[in-house]
Amino acid sequence: MGRIAYVNGQFVRHGEAVVHIEDRGYQLADAVYEVWALFDGKLADAEGHFARLERSLSELRIPMPMSRAALTIVLREAVRRNRISEGLLYLQVGRGVAPRGHAFPDQPVPPAVVITVSAVDRATSEAKAAKGVKVITTPENRWGRCDIKTVGLLPNALAKQAAKERGAAEAWFVDDLGFVTEGASSNAWIIDADGVLRTRDTNANILRGVTRRTLLDVLRDEGMKVEERPFTPAEAAAAKEAFITGAGSLVLPVVAVDDTPIGNGEVGPVAMKLRRLYIERARATAV
Numbered sequence: 528m529g530r531i532a533y534v535n536g537q538f539v540r541h542g543e544a545v546v547h548i549e550d551r552g553y554q555l556a557d558a559v560y561e562v563w564a565l566f567d568g569k570l571a572d573a574e575g576h577f578a579r580l581e582r583s584l585s586e587l588r589i590p591m592p593m594s595r596a597a598l599t600i601v602l603r604e605a606v607r608r609n610r611i612s613e614g615l616l617y618l619q620v621g622r623g624v625a626p627r628g629h630a631f632p633d634q635p636v637p638p639a640v641v642i643t644v645s646a647v648d649r650a651t652s653e654a655k656a657a658k659g660v661k662v663i664t665t666p667e668n669r670w671g672r673c674d675i676k677t678v679g680l681l682p683n684a685l686a687k688q689a690a691k692e693r694g695a696a697e698a699w700f701v702d703d704l705g706f707v708t709e710g711a712s713s714n715a716w717i718i719d720a721d722g723v724l725r726t727r728d729t730n731a732n733i734l735r736g737v738t739r740r741t742l743l744d745v746l747r748d749e750g751m752k753v754e755e756r757p758f759t760p761a762e763a764a765a766a767k768e769a770f771i772t773g774a775g776s777l778v779l780p781v782v783a784v785d786d787t788p789i790g791n792g793e794v795g796p797v798a799m800k801l802r803r804l805y806i807e808r809a810r811a812t813a814v
């Protein structure tokens with residue numbers, strides 16, 4: 528973790544960074560967040576993450592804490608102070624501090640803002656990608672507004688822990704219709720038996736992944752066949768390849784679902800190629 532955090536207007540030492548006990552993000556998960564991948568110290572897919580932040584806040588009627596231009600300056604300053612070039616930037620914006628109560632405070636309070644920056648060892652990530660990861664499936668038990676990127680992540684945290692305990696890196700939620708929605712912290716993809724790239728459509732109860740969006744652009748430019756159409760765990764098990772996307776995982780090959788190997792159980796060529804193409808684009812367009 529970087530040595531410097533930003534908390535409500537100030538850069539402070541990470542170990543001394545604190546929030547108020549009546550921060551509504553802490554008590555009620557009344558807060559949203561964004562995670563940017565950092566390439567060469569720059570924000571990847573910046574526009575997509577800012578747009579989603581603004582949308583998440585507006586859905587919860589929390590004002591932007593400052594203009595997008597000012598926020599960009601603060602985010603960059605957080606990266607600079609931590610001297611991190613390859614990593615992740617976490618931004619949380621909450622409704623603010625008020626005596627505990629479910630309804631919004633009568634008098635609006637300033638939004639609470641926290642930023643942390645952490646380093647990622649790209650060599651370790653590449654080694655992980657080259658090996659591929661396992662996923663498990665778990666019944667969907669989240670609320671109906673997963674399109675809002677809130678910090679209310681308890682089901683995601685429990686699913687991720689269950690995955691970890693079974694030697695997997697991710698858990699895929701499966702809805703009442705028997706279709707995969709998305710991962711606990713990533714979007715889910717397969718290359719089906721017909722060679723079609725498939726991922727859940729954004730009318731479903733999923734987060735509109737920014738990495739997912741950029742990868743769709745990559746696929747279009749490559750002229751690859753893609754359908755935003757649901758798939759079942761059985762279709763994933765019978766798929767040629769599978770992978771997950773997210774600011775943390777980028778494009779990460781999946782080699783087994785619930786211990787059933789996908790394809791020959793090894794990382795597929797398409798997923799690896801898409802990882803490379805995504806990273807090239809994200810690095811080239813980072814700001």
Ligand code: PDD
Binds near residue numbers: 711713774
């Ligand atoms: N997670 N779905 C969920 C539930 C997520 O939490 C994330 C990201 C994604 C992928 O979204 P994006 O491509 O915009 O990162 C999909 C972040 C990285 C996290 O919670 O750390």
